[in-house]
Amino acid sequence: MSNVILSMRGITKQYQMGEETQTVLRGIDLDVKQGEFVAVLGPSGSGKSTLMNIIGCLDTPTSGSYILHGRDVSSLDEDDLANVRNKEIGFIFQSFQLLQRQDALQNVELPLIYSGMHTHDRTARAKQMLERVGLSDKLHHFPNQLSGGQQQRVAIARALANNPTILLADEPTGALDQKTGKQVMSLFHDLNEEGNTIIMITHDIGIARHAKRIVRILDGNLTEGVAEDA
Amino acid sequence: MLKESLRMSWQNIKSNKMRTFLTTLGIIIGVAAIITLITTVEGATNEITSQFTELGAGKVSISVSGTALKRGLSDEDIQRISEVDNIMGVDPTVSYTQHVAGDGTLCEDVTIEGRSAAYFSDSDLIGMGRPLTLMDMDRNSRVCVIDSDLHEHLFPNEDPIGKEIVISGLTFRIVGMLSDASGDDVMNAMSAMMGGNTNGKAIIPYQTALRLTQSNSVTSLTLYLKDTDLSDETISDVESVLNAAFNYRDNAYRVINLDSLLDTMNTMTGMMTTMLAGIASIALLVGGIGIMNMMLVSVSERTMEIGLRKALGAKPSLIQTQFLIESVMLSLIGGVVGIAIGILLSVLIAGWIGMEFTLSTSAITLAFTFSATVGILFGWAPARKASRLNPIDALRSM
Numbered sequence: 001m002s003n004v005i006l007s008m009r010g011i012t013k014q015y016q017m018g019e020e021t022q023t024v025l026r027g028i029d030l031d032v033k034q035g036e037f038v039a040v041l042g043p044s045g046s047g048k049s050t051l052m053n054i055i056g057c058l059d060t061p062t063s064g065s066y067i068l069h070g071r072d073v074s075s076l077d078e079d080d081l082a083n084v085r086n087k088e089i090g091f092i093f094q095s096f097q098l099l100q101r102q103d104a105l106q107n108v109e110l111p112l113i114y115s116g117m118h119t120h121d122r123t124a125r126a127k128q129m130l131e132r133v134g135l136s137d138k139l140h141h142f143p144n145q146l147s148g149g150q151q152q153r154v155a156i157a158r159a160l161a162n163n164p165t166i167l168l169a170d171e172p173t174g175a176l177d178q179k180t181g182k183q184v185m186s187l188f189h190d191l192n193e194e195g196n197t198i199i200m201i202t203h204d205i206g207i208a209r210h211a212k213r214i215v216r217i218l219d220g221n222l223t224e225g226v227a228e229d230a
Numbered sequence: 231m232l233k234e235s236l237r238m239s240w241q242n243i244k245s246n247k248m249r250t251f252l253t254t255l256g257i258i259i260g261v262a263a264i265i266t267l268i269t270t271v272e273g274a275t276n277e278i279t280s281q282f283t284e285l286g287a288g289k290v291s292i293s294v295s296g297t298a299l300k301r302g303l304s305d306e307d308i309q310r311i312s313e314v315d316n317i318m319g320v321d322p323t324v325s326y327t328q329h330v331a332g333d334g335t336l337c338e339d340v341t342i343e344g345r346s347a348a349y350f351s352d353s354d355l356i357g358m359g360r361p362l363t364l365m366d367m368d369r370n371s372r373v374c375v376i377d378s379d380l381h382e383h384l385f386p387n388e389d390p391i392g393k394e395i396v397i398s399g400l401t402f403r404i405v406g407m408l409s410d411a412s413g414d415d416v417m418n419a420m421s422a423m424m425g426g427n428t429n430g431k432a433i434i435p436y437q438t439a440l441r442l443t444q445s446n447s448v449t450s451l452t453l454y455l456k457d458t459d460l461s462d463e464t465i466s467d468v469e470s471v472l473n474a475a476f477n478y479r480d481n482a483y484r485v486i487n488l489d490s491l492l493d494t495m496n497t498m499t500g501m502m503t504t505m506l507a508g509i510a511s512i513a514l515l516v517g518g519i520g521i522m523n524m525m526l527v528s529v530s531e532r533t534m535e536i537g538l539r540k541a542l543g544a545k546p547s548l549i550q551t552q553f554l555i556e557s558v559m560l561s562l563i564g565g566v567v568g569i570a571i572g573i574l575l576s577v578l579i580a581g582w583i584g585m586e587f588t589l590s591t592s593a594i595t596l597a598f599t600f601s602a603t604v605g606i607l608f609g610w611a612p613a614r615k616a617s618r619l620n621p622i623d624a625l626r627s628m
Contacts, residue, residue, distance in 0.1 A: 053622050056541070058541060058621050058622050058625075059622055078545070078546055079545050079546070079547075082540065082543050082544060082545045082546070083543065083545075085540075085541060085542065085543050086542065086543020087543070091541050091542070093625070097534065097538045097625065099535060099538070101241060101242070101245050102241075110539070110542050111542040111543055113231070113234050114539075114542055114543035114544050114545075114548070115543065116231065158542075162543075
């Protein structure tokens with residue numbers, strides 16, 4: 001069990017909607033080991049976004065325990081959560097979420113600024129990350145000068161920058177065409193081969209199949225494995 | 231981290247040049263108005279004050295209109311006034327217009343001033359030769375001091391000292407000449423306005439002048455005080471002497487104290503400055519609201535960015551600091567531009583009304599502090615709003 005880096009037990013999330021209480025997650029148990037590539041598959045409204053927010057420490061569960069990298073993060077305050085997000089989580093979003101006014105290098109440097117790295121080390125590290133995703137010739141391009149696939153690779157470089165415990169990808173190919181989507185997925189494979197732990201949230205079974213392990217979420221319940229359909 | 235925040239703020243301001251300009255316009259106008267108003271009013275006040283001081287601090291003028299029975303002050307009255315405490319000197323003035331002859335030249339319309347030795351206590355008064363002395367007064371010597379205008383008319387290009395001139399049939403020897411910068415410009419201008427001298431003036435002992443005009447009373451008197459702080463007490467002492475002299479008639483005389491005039495004027499200009507600065511601060515307030523508005527728009531526009539920064543590990547306090555820095559930067563840019571425009575306007579106005587331009591550091595400090603405060607005050611609420619954005623909502627908002 002020593003290589004389990006993420007462990008969730010009985011995670012629930014409820015929202016108060018006026019008089020009604022809406023339960024979005026109903027007792028989720030999930031263990032992820034170091035070096036795994038897990039896809040969380042579910043249709044919209046299944047609670048997968050809420051689960052992603054909790055995994056990514058953007059939100060805290062109503063009840064249950066969440067141990068990330070040996071630390072209970074289920075009831076931390078905002079500042080501590082910000083620290084955990086900075087050090088442990090590398091976010092990859094569907095629509096890349098790059099800052100339009102900053103070039104590729106500056107975008108990748110962003111999480112390093114928040115972790116307090118010095119300018120010199122920061123630039124070196126960011127360059128190295130951009131090289132890793134094959135964009136060493138695009139350091140000073142702005143997002144609007146890059147194709148969708150290239151933008152997503154900048155975002156991946158940014159997610160890798162702080163050497164996080166988990167790469168957390170939310171529909172990473174959702175805004176890309178099939179060909180570029182495939183290239184991004186093959187980059188994910190390579191990163192996983194190098195030992196990065198990846199959790200990918202998607203509604204697309206075709207994309208989910210790229211992962212080594214698939215868990216399904218439906219109506220706030222999590223089940224292991226690929227179901228009979230697909 | 232602070233350096234990064236500064237850089238990011240600067241980048242954002244730079245990338246919205248037009249908006250930055252429009253937003254800071256309110257601050258620019260407010261600061262420029264404050265600088266211009268304060269500098270101009272301060273400059274004008276200094277100008278007037280220095281002119282008044284040249285005219286003479288510690289001088290009290292008495293002008294006598296007299297009563298039906300008594301036209302002016304007698305020698306005894308003047309003697310009594312000079313015995314009042316804190317009086318350093320008494321300078322009775324007799325002034326009239328007469329023609330003067332010298333070296334075969336006749337000069338019409340010359341102001342003849344009868345004065346006492348006390349008048350010459352200001353050493354800057356004499357440019358050449360010597361002043362009239364107490365001995366001249368006691369002896370009723372026929373000596374005089376002339377000004378450069380009369381010199382030009384009677385003895386152009388000659389040394390006037392020792393020359394003789396004839397006034398009302400009596401011969402006077404010139405012992406001195408007034409300096410051009412005798413600080414009496416305002417007085418001269420005043421007497422010129424009242425239809426007085428055009429061809430220069432000659433100053434003779436006042437008793438001689440009284441005799442020449444065949445009157446025995448003085449209607450104009452200047453008192454020199456030892457201690458200007460005690461001027462109020464001295465004036466009331468002098469007034470009681472005067473009241474006795476004129477039998478307590480109303481409106482027999484008037485006392486003009488330049489010091490108290492100056493005090494009144496300072497109070498007035500002070501009030502005016504405060505009032506004008508108050509009006510200008512309204513412009514600053516409006517400018518502040520403009521900045522707040524722009525910052526709120528900026529927060530809404532950058533919701534996704536704020537969410538992303540939070541997701542990447544920015545603490546709420548850091549987000550707040552960044553927005554605060556941005557609004558302070560905005561208002562300081564407005565402040566600096568406003569100060570520059572204000573100084574430019576002040577220089578132009580100073581040149582236009584012919585006044586010396588003096589940079590008011592207090593006005594600049596005030597404008598600078600004010601604009602920084604506006605930035606913090608009006609940037610605080612938007613910055614707080616930004617720091618409290620929920621990263622999930624913020625990320626979803628795109």
